[in-house]
Amino acid sequence: MKILVCLKQVPDTETKIKVAADGKSLDPADVKWITSPYDEYALEEALRMKESAGAEVTAATVGDDKAKDILRNAFALGADSAVLIKGDGQGDTLAIASILATYAKDKGFDLILSGNKGIGGDNSAVGPMLAELLGFAQANVVVKLDIADGKFRAEREIEGGTEVVEGALPAVITAQKGLNEPRYASLKGIMAAKKKTIEETEISGHAPATAVSGMALPPARPEGRKLDGDAAAQAKALLDALKNEAKVF
Amino acid sequence: MILVFCELKDGKLRKPSAEALSEGRRLADATGMKLGALTVGATSNGAADAAKHGADVILTCEAPSLASYSSDAFAAVIASAVKAKGATVLLGAATAMGKDALPRAAARLDAGYAGDVTGLSMADGKLQAVRPVYAGKAFSTTAFSSAIQVATTRPNVFAITEKAAAGAVEALAAPAGDFKAIVKEILAKGGGKVDLTEANVIVSGGRGMKSGENFKILEELADALGGVVGASRAAVDAGWGLSHGIQVGQTGKVVSPTLYIAAGISGAIQHLAGMSSSKYIVAINKDPDAPIFKIADYGIVGDLFEVVPELTKAAKAMGIGAHH
Numbered sequence: 001m002k003i004l005v006c007l008k009q010v011p012d013t014e015t016k017i018k019v020a021a022d023g024k025s026l027d028p029a030d031v032k033w034i035t036s037p038y039d040e041y042a043l044e045e046a047l048r049m050k051e052s053a054g055a056e057v058t059a060a061t062v063g064d065d066k067a068k069d070i071l072r073n074a075f076a077l078g079a080d081s082a083v084l085i086k087g088d089g090q091g092d093t094l095a096i097a098s099i100l101a102t103y104a105k106d107k108g109f110d111l112i113l114s115g116n117k118g119i120g121g122d123n124s125a126v127g128p129m130l131a132e133l134l135g136f137a138q139a140n141v142v143v144k145l146d147i148a149d150g151k152f153r154a155e156r157e158i159e160g161g162t163e164v165v166e167g168a169l170p171a172v173i174t175a176q177k178g179l180n181e182p183r184y185a186s187l188k189g190i191m192a193a194k195k196k197t198i199e200e201t202e203i204s205g206h207a208p209a210t211a212v213s214g215m216a217l218p219p220a221r222p223e224g225r226k227l228d229g230d231a232a233a234q235a236k237a238l239l240d241a242l243k244n245e246a247k248v249f
Numbered sequence: 250m251i252l253v254f255c256e257l258k259d260g261k262l263r264k265p266s267a268e269a270l271s272e273g274r275r276l277a278d279a280t281g282m283k284l285g286a287l288t289v290g291a292t293s294n295g296a297a298d299a300a301k302h303g304a305d306v307i308l309t310c311e312a313p314s315l316a317s318y319s320s321d322a323f324a325a326v327i328a329s330a331v332k333a334k335g336a337t338v339l340l341g342a343a344t345a346m347g348k349d350a351l352p353r354a355a356a357r358l359d360a361g362y363a364g365d366v367t368g369l370s371m372a373d374g375k376l377q378a379v380r381p382v383y384a385g386k387a388f389s390t391t392a393f394s395s396a397i398q399v400a401t402t403r404p405n406v407f408a409i410t411e412k413a414a415a416g417a418v419e420a421l422a423a424p425a426g427d428f429k430a431i432v433k434e435i436l437a438k439g440g441g442k443v444d445l446t447e448a449n450v451i452v453s454g455g456r457g458m459k460s461g462e463n464f465k466i467l468e469e470l471a472d473a474l475g476g477v478v479g480a481s482r483a484a485v486d487a488g489w490g491l492s493h494g495i496q497v498g499q500t501g502k503v504v505s506p507t508l509y510i511a512a513g514i515s516g517a518i519q520h521l522a523g524m525s526s527s528k529y530i531v532a533i534n535k536d537p538d539a540p541i542f543k544i545a546d547y548g549i550v551g552d553l554f555e556v557v558p559e560l561t562k563a564a565k566a567m568g569i570g571a572h573h
Binding site: 011013014015016017019024026037038092093094097119120121122123124125126127128129130131132133135136137138139140141143153155156157158159160161162163164165166167168171176177178206207208209210211212213214215216217218221222224225226227231232234235236238239241242243246248249 | 318320321324344345346348349350352353354355356357359360361362363364365377380381382383384385386387388389390391392393394395428429430431432433434435436437438442444446447450474493494496499500501503507508518519522525526528529530531537542544545546547548549550551552555556559560562563564567569
């Protein structure tokens with residue numbers, strides 16, 4: 001089975017986001033870049049299928065030169081091959097999906113795994129778009145995945161529970177936290193990864209259909225107040241405030 | 250035309266769909282466009298409600314084959330409805346189904362997509378969206394260049410308005426052929442409670458709760474206030490048996506309730522990213538320097554194991570929960 005894992009490089013969750021001078025992009029100063037956390041579950045799932053069923057795992061990302069770091073990390077964890085597709089990995093989702101679709105379409109992948117969203121743009125769109133462009137089945141926000149006889153059974157998170165989706169491969173499956181416990185790279189893996197070759201390619205896709213025209217930090221919240229007294233007094237003061245000041249109740 | 254994909258549940262429009270439809274009506278009024286509603290399923294029971302929220306036209310695609318959700322089938326129906334009516338804007342609520350079907354429909358339509366938006370407007374004849382990025386640490390304005398623009402609306406953000414319109418019903422043909430994937434069964438859990446992303450009141454616990462059993466006091470408070478229970482990543486990852494489905498934060502759910510009560514949560518930047526657009530925030534923590542107090546409207550420095558039960562007692566005495 002051939003598996004493609006699509007990864008995205010994003011700012012680390014500790015990052016204090018700052019808007020650049022252009023008023024619409026991220027100020028890159030002091031930003032630490034990591035593999036988007038949900039993509040780690042996707043890669044882990046692929047690696048488990050490599051171990052249990054001999055699947056071949058390719059890691060790919062659309063990005064710039066620094067995105068090679070996450071591909072190096074994918075090698076360290078056990079990916080068989082890795083490819084950097086030069087392009088704007090932080091940009092329009094249709095453009096990114098079409099680039100990935102062009103890359104994937106003639107390579108015979110049975111399964112494409114990715115995180116259910118990249119914690120940058122948070123659009124949760126590339127997975128479903130890629131599935132449509134390739135004519136593949138899809139299941140998103142998946143917490144349990146079983147593959148057998150060319151078919152998949154996926155449990156995906158919905159409001160109030162999970163729903164079981166079944167379909168035939170090839171498919172795009174996007175991972176949710178809880179799908180598995182991602183492994184850590186071993187020292188041996190990290191060292192071996194340094195010697196592996198990251199393929200580089202450039203593919204043009206759909207022109208960006210959206211563009212960010214402005215970005216701003218959320219408005220500062222007005223300062224709050226602390227409520228005094230013992231627990232009972234604080235409780236009463238809070239409910240009075242919520243009822244009469246905030247008018248929540 | 251602005252076409253809004255609407256979900257039906259128990260013979261009614263789902264609340265997030267009514268919100269999206271209401272916003273569609275506001276955009277239609279601002280631009281002189283027509284508003285259409287689309288329902289897809291085995292039944293169109295409840296679709297007529299779309300007229301209450303301003304739908305000029307109600308498209309229904311009804312067939313037994315559509316009784317269970319299928320991403321590819323629903324996306325195909327949605328895309329063909331957009332093309333059939335010459336709609337240039339496609340909206341839907343950013344629910345589990347909306348986020349699954351609409352991006353797929355967008356790709357089918359060569360259209361740009363903005364997910365989980367918190368604001369919409371039209372600029373130069375095309376949709377413009379405001380949406381949270383980096384889990385709400387910033388908000389970006391997204392402009393579209395595609396002929397068709399697709400967006401999903403974050404639940405609990407857009408006001409529901411009633412503005413009666415014709416709601417002329419048109420039936421659409423069901424898709425033929427095999428579906429690539431389909432829902433086989435639904436495994437419900439959580440006693441049918443409202444999802445965190447749609448809740449008005451959330452009572453959330455962090456590491457300070459010390460155990461999963463202790464979350465019972467939060468459930469009691471949530472019940473008394475007509476809300477649901479959430480948790481920080483620290484609590485979910487602590488091995489207390491809490492479901493990831495109630496995690497609020499950058500790698501959990503991003504919520505927008507009217508009231509968010511954080512008990513025993515210190516306020517890590519990743520947690521704040523998930524709840525900072527709550528209308529009112531209450532923090533209960535025994536550490537007066539906990540970062541959460543910086544964004545709380547009301548802060549209680551104290552022992553949550555004393556304060557939370559007192560809140561429940563007082564809320565019941567005030568009859569608060571009775572009004573939801």
